[in-house]
Amino acid sequence: MTTGFCGGFTTFSTFAYESVTLARTHELLLLFAYAAGSVLVGMVAAFAGLWLARFV
Template sequence: MTSTYDVYVGVGAAAGSLTRYHVGRWISQISNSDFPWGTWFINVVGSCVLGLVFKDFWWHQHDTMWWLLLGTGFCGGFTTFSTMSYETMHLMRTNRWMATAYLASSLGLGCVLIWAILWV
């Protein structure tokens, strides 16, 4: 049974990672800024998607495999805490205010949006 779980998480993570790569690349091409809009957008949207998936699972009975595929797999592969951390440290060298705004808005807005999705 565990190997089946691994497949669902792996397929979801692969789909999320590929989506993150293409969305991030597209946003980087249209954005001409030192601010890492691609990662910011991905993490904020990923927080919303995770909130929506969680809320649906909260109210409806679903097979655990769907959570592994969508919540753990796709959202885990789509969002990227490590890239956000790297980009924050890179910005700290050049523009501390931008680094602070990036980190605070990524985490803050993500949390506020999840709260709004779950409670409003």
């Protein structure tokens, strides 16, 4: 449980750092694509995991 808790913080901090870096360098299109893509892929992975869990 500790690994998952700490892993969540490091994953989010990396996402936040990369997003801020893109914003600071005025790469707004890339920032939007990165943020939207990360959230979208995360949601798809979560739904896929829940869907697969029904068969186990």
